[in-house]
Amino acid sequence: GENVEQHPSTLSVQEGDSAVIKCTYSDSASNYFPWYKQELGKGPQLIIDIRSNVGEKKDQRIAVTLNKTAKHFSLHITETQPEDSAVYFCAASKPHDMRFGAGTRLTVKP
Amino acid sequence: DTAVSQTPKYLVTQMGNDKSIKCEQNLGHDTMYWYKQDSKKFLKIMFSYNNKELIINETVPNRFSPKSPDKAHLNLHINSLELGDSAVYFCASSSPSGGAWETQYFGPGTRLLVL
Numbered sequence: 001g002e003n004v005e006q007h008p009s010t011l012s013v014q015e016g017d018s019a020v021i022k023c024t025y026s027d028s029a030s031n032y033f034p035w036y037k038q039e040l041g042k043g044p045q046l047i048i049d050i051r052s053n054v055g056e057k058k059d060q061r062i063a064v065t066l067n068k069t070a071k072h073f074s075l076h077i078t079e080t081q082p083e084d085s086a087v088y089f090c091a092a093s094k095p096h097d098m099r100f101g102a103g104t105r106l107t108v109k110p
Numbered sequence: 111d112t113a114v115s116q117t118p119k120y121l122v123t124q125m126g127n128d129k130s131i132k133c134e135q136n137l138g139h140d141t142m143y144w145y146k147q148d149s150k151k152f153l154k155i156m157f158s159y160n161n162k163e164l165i166i167n168e169t170v171p172n173r174f175s176p177k178s179p180d181k182a183h184l185n186l187h188i189n190s191l192e193l194g195d196s197a198v199y200f201c202a203s204s205s206p207s208g209g210a211w212e213t214q215y216f217g218p219g220t221r222l223l224v225l
Contacts, residue, residue: 034213043114043200043216044153087151096141096165096204098214100153 002027004092006101014109019077021104023090026071030092030099033066033073038087038103047088048075080108113137114217116201122223123191131186131220133201141165142184143202143214144176153200159184191224198222 003026013019025033031052036044048064050057050073056065061080066073077084085108090101114135123129135142143166144156158166162178173189188195198219204212 032212036216038151041219043218046213046215049213089153093212093214095212096158096160098143098155098212103151103153105151 002030002092002094002097002099004090004099004101006090006104008104009102010105010107012107012109013080015080015082017080019080019084019106019108021075021088021090021106022072023074023092023101024070024072025092025099027092027094028071029094032093032098033064034091034093034098035062035064035075036089036091036100038089040086044089077106080106082108082110084108114201114203114215116199116217116220118220119218120221120223122225124225125191125193127191128187128189129191129222130188131199131201131222133184133186133217135182135201135203135215135217137203137205137215139203139205139215140181141204141212142178142181143204144184144186145200145202145216147198147200147219149197157184157186193224196222196224 006023034049037047038044050064061078063076087103117132141160143158157176159178175187177185201217202214204214
């Protein structure tokens with residue numbers, strides 16, 4: 001089955017700095033890679049996703065990259081703000097079956 | 111107008127009891143899921159249902175039984191609750207958005223505490 005590894009488990013940055021979270025996956029059949037943000041006491045919220053036929057995607061301060069050959073994908077947040085503080089999850093998905101990484105707790109210090 | 115809703119939000123119960131958690135989505139999606147999030151925040155899929163049919167049943171004790179009365183609802187019944195069942199349970203739903211790429215939308219979670 002699919003195994004998704006996510007690093008780092010915790011990340012602390014100064015406001016305005018960039019944050020990078022990296023994930024690897026094992027199942028070549030995975031073709032969709034969403035990223036979720038989970039704030040305290042809430043459900044995971046989709047922030048950006050990337051499909052297997054695309055190498056990178058950007059949405060304002062957030063960008064994702066995918067290397068299918070190496071089975072790596074990454075989340076980049078630029079100009080971090082205190083409200084970016086949360087737990088971030090990567091996931092690898094095939095139809096009806098999504099597997100999550102263990103999460104990264106991001107803290108943005110003002 | 112909540113997209114994916116769960117009830118109850120909090121559930122505190124004694125070991126050995128039987129309890130149910132309900133989930134409803136108004137997005138018109140045809141696939142629904144249950145996830146368990148443990149104290150270390152790890153999100154693990156438990157079940158997925160597509161058009162009321164069980165697709166994934168992960169290694170979950172058979173004390174857990176999902177029920178899908180229709181495409182908009184997926185309930186989770188838990189028998190003989192154990193201390194280790196304490197966790198946050200999330201419901202999610204998805205619908206194919208072209209090709210096989212499915213975006214999942216999560217409910218707010220049900221916080222279960224077994225005493």
